[in-house]
Amino acid sequence: MHGSRWCLGFAMLGLVLAGVADAGPPAAPPPIVLEGARLIDGTGRPPRDNAALVIEGDKIIAVGTAGKLARPKGARVIDVHGKTIIPGLISAHSHAGLVAGTANSADAYTREAVQAAAILYEQYGVTSFTTLGLNRDLVYELRDQQRQGGAPGATIFTAGRGIGAPGSVPPQPVQPDQVYRAATADEARAQVREMAAHHVDIVKLWLDDNFGKFPKMGPEVYRAVIDECHKHKLRVAAHVFYLADAKALVAAGIDVLAHSVRDLPVDDELIRALKAHGVFYIPTLNVDHSFFVFVDHPEVLSDPFFQRAVPPEHLAMLQSQAYKDKVLANPVVAKERAAFAIAQRNVKALHDAGVQIAFGTDSGANPERIAGWGEHHELELMVGAGLSPMDAIVAATRTSAALLKAADRGTLEPGKRADLLVLAADPTADIRNTRQMVMVWHNGKEIEPRVPAGK
Numbered sequence: 001m002h003g004s005r006w007c008l009g010f011a012m013l014g015l016v017l018a019g020v021a022d023a024g025p026p027a028a029p030p031p032i033v034l035e036g037a038r039l040i041d042g043t044g045r046p047p048r049d050n051a052a053l054v055i056e057g058d059k060i061i062a063v064g065t066a067g068k069l070a071r072p073k074g075a076r077v078i079d080v081h082g083k084t085i086i087p088g089l090i091s092a093h094s095h096a097g098l099v100a101g102t103a104n105s106a107d108a109y110t111r112e113a114v115q116a117a118a119i120l121y122e123q124y125g126v127t128s129f130t131t132l133g134l135n136r137d138l139v140y141e142l143r144d145q146q147r148q149g150g151a152p153g154a155t156i157f158t159a160g161r162g163i164g165a166p167g168s169v170p171p172q173p174v175q176p177d178q179v180y181r182a183a184t185a186d187e188a189r190a191q192v193r194e195m196a197a198h199h200v201d202i203v204k205l206w207l208d209d210n211f212g213k214f215p216k217m218g219p220e221v222y223r224a225v226i227d228e229c230h231k232h233k234l235r236v237a238a239h240v241f242y243l244a245d246a247k248a249l250v251a252a253g254i255d256v257l258a259h260s261v262r263d264l265p266v267d268d269e270l271i272r273a274l275k276a277h278g279v280f281y282i283p284t285l286n287v288d289h290s291f292f293v294f295v296d297h298p299e300v301l302s303d304p305f306f307q308r309a310v311p312p313e314h315l316a317m318l319q320s321q322a323y324k325d326k327v328l329a330n331p332v333v334a335k336e337r338a339a340f341a342i343a344q345r346n347v348k349a350l351h352d353a354g355v356q357i358a359f360g361t362d363s364g365a366n367p368e369r370i371a372g373w374g375e376h377h378e379l380e381l382m383v384g385a386g387l388s389p390m391d392a393i394v395a396a397t398r399t400s401a402a403l404l405k406a407a408d409r410g411t412l413e414p415g416k417r418a419d420l421l422v423l424a425a426d427p428t429a430d431i432r433n434t435r436q437m438v439m440v441w442h443n444g445k446e447i448e449p450r451v452p453a454g455k
């Protein structure tokens with residue numbers, strides 16, 4: 001009895017092995033050729049018409065003109081005449097796992113929530129995003145698993161917890177292990193070392209008082225954060241609001257201003273310093289706009305491109321009279337309107353002066369900052385501020401990749417990752433056409449857009 005079972009098991013193992021041997025190694029997917037589209041490659045060069053782009057594995061291996069560029073043997077050719085291709089969007093300032101249901105919650109940061117956010121971003125064409133602070137340490141595991149090919153969704157870059165002053169910004173309710181609070185330079189240095197040991201992609205600090213409500217981080221503390229980061233070859237991004245703080249941070253060596261200057265017009269002194277130090281500037285116009293956009297523009301709430309980004313109860317909350325009443329009664333909204341107007345003028349002035357403008361939204365930070373939709377909205381706001389659609393696209397692709405030191409993405413050139421959007425219409429004619437997604441490709445894999453063009 002025992003012997004026969006053993007023999008049967010052995011025979012079945014033999015069948016399984018024979019089956020594997022017969023099938024051979026799993027066939028690699030064929031190369032993909034996208035032919036005939038207008039190509040905006042993210043470098044800022046003029047669009048190339050009737051382009052051909054060849055994808056092999058997770059990379060772009062060739063770019064040229066359809067009909068002239070040779071198709072690799074066995075390639076799957078996809079006709080994309082009449083369409084426009086742009087690189088996948090890269091957000092250098094977003095968040096995940098901070099909102100549960102319709103409100104911020106200290107219990108929102110779970111592996112499932114961050115994973116769901118990554119999937120949503122990808123389906124909205126944001127193929128890479130940065131969780132810029134307020135992360136539990138599980139983010140490192142998820143990021144590393146993703147890099148080994150074991151987790152789906154937009155590629156996660158992370159700033160880990162980030163560092164704020166005690167009793168100050170960021171004000172979100174979070175777990176104690178979700179943000180560091182540094183009272184002294186020594187504490188700040190130890191916190192940076194802890195994040196460096198996790199191979200954080202960038203470090204975040206907060207320097208603000210939320211219209212006078214909180215104490216600000218002291219100069220000795222933010223100087224220590226920046227100095228310790230640079231010892232570990234890490235870039236530092238700062239939450240900022242005031243012109244004077246922006247100048248002090250740039251003087252201290254900050255690498256990225258993660259929001260607009262919103263109290264005063266930027267001046268020559270700041271512009272010179274930003275350029276001299278090669279500082280990146282992320283305007284996040286969506287932040288200030290989010291305080292009033294749904295009341296000023298209620299039509300947004302009936303747009304399917306918006307609606308598919310939020311769960312039904314969240315949409316119902318934003319559509320409710322109670323929400324509208326709350327916005328209309330909130331004294332901060334008038335300040336945010338003024339801040340938004342200054343932020344628009346400042347990004348235009350800085351761009352015209354040659355400062356590196358990157359891209360981010362602060363989406364996911366609270367229930368009014370809508371991941372996925374927010375990135376397309378930000379592009380529209382940047383164009384509204386006076387940047388050309390091409391400038392806005394370059395900010396959201398090449399420049400944000402440069403900010404993250406992610407040399408493998410951001411432009412559509414041979415050797416780069418195959419992260420791209422096939423659009424039904426040309427965004428240089430109307431930036432809102434970035435919403436007309438026919439296909440999303442990420443790491444050479446086709447992803448169904450959350451809201452496909454024309455559907």
Ligand SMILES: [Zn+2]
Nearest residue numbers: 094132362365
């Ligand atoms: Zn943020």
